[in-house]
Amino acid sequence: MGHSARELLDRIREQVAGDHGVNRFVPLVAAGRVPVPVLGALAAEESRIVPGDWRSFLTLAARADGPAGRGFFTSLSEGEALALPLLAPLAAAAGLDEEAVRDYRPQPGCQAYAAYVAWLALNADPAVAAVAVLTNFAAFGEYCATIAAALRDHYGFDEDARAFFDFFGTPAPELEQQGLAAVQAGIDAGVSFDKAVEHVRLLQGYELMFWNTLADLAEV
Numbered sequence: 001m002g003h004s005a006r007e008l009l010d011r012i013r014e015q016v017a018g019d020h021g022v023n024r025f026v027p028l029v030a031a032g033r034v035p036v037p038v039l040g041a042l043a044a045e046e047s048r049i050v051p052g053d054w055r056s057f058l059t060l061a062a063r064a065d066g067p068a069g070r071g072f073f074t075s076l077s078e079g080e081a082l083a084l085p086l087l088a089p090l091a092a093a094a095g096l097d098e099e100a101v102r103d104y105r106p107q108p109g110c111q112a113y114a115a116y117v118a119w120l121a122l123n124a125d126p127a128v129a130a131v132a133v134l135t136n137f138a139a140f141g142e143y144c145a146t147i148a149a150a151l152r153d154h155y156g157f158d159e160d161a162r163a164f165f166d167f168f169g170t171p172a173p174e175l176e177q178q179g180l181a182a183v184q185a186g187i188d189a190g191v192s193f194d195k196a197v198e199h200v201r202l203l204q205g206y207e208l209m210f211w212n213t214l215a216d217l218a219e220v
């Protein structure tokens with residue numbers, strides 16, 4: 001066990017690096033090779049994921065024992081609240097109106113990530129859940145920044161249609177510091193992080209499943 005939250009996260013990231021293969025979807029978008037209807041599917045999938053994550057983070061905030069954990073998960077929930085209305089312009093640019101998004105049939109491989117976040121919200125210690133969430137930050141932000149640039153350069157999507165990915169692709173060092181504080185509070189309180197690696201591996205595996213399910217749709 002590391003003596004600090006940063007040491008703990010760095011060690012876990014090293015342990016799980018390369019466990020799940022590669023993200024096949026983002027390079028396809030970066031090359032302009034994803035059909036526009038699959039971008040619509042991405043928006044429709046996220047329209048289910050974001051409200052679920054919002055509720056999950058509020059649940060973790062309510063379960064957290066101290067102000068650091070409550071603050072971190074409340075900030076995450078506020079981010080989901082800001083991101084949700086950004087999905088409609090993305091879907092519209094990909095040819096899906098509100099009714100089409102509502103009628104879309106989500107893919108199990110895309111929804112597994114949010115289902116596991118909900119499992120963490122109910123079953124994991126919030127400080128341990130914070131470790132799992134934090135390990136995804138850097139990679140997810142890079143994915144979103146790459147997609148935002150590709151939507152501009154290859155698909156001609158306007159600023160409103162790119163806003164969802166611009167939002168999550170913008171670095172948020174303050175949020176990471178909040179997360180580290182939540183983990184550190186757990187370390188200081190004697191929380192066991194024995195399951196942290198397991199949670200991180202599963203969460204990252206489910207996130208990769210999300211992207212690669214979309215890659216499968218793009219390559220059909």
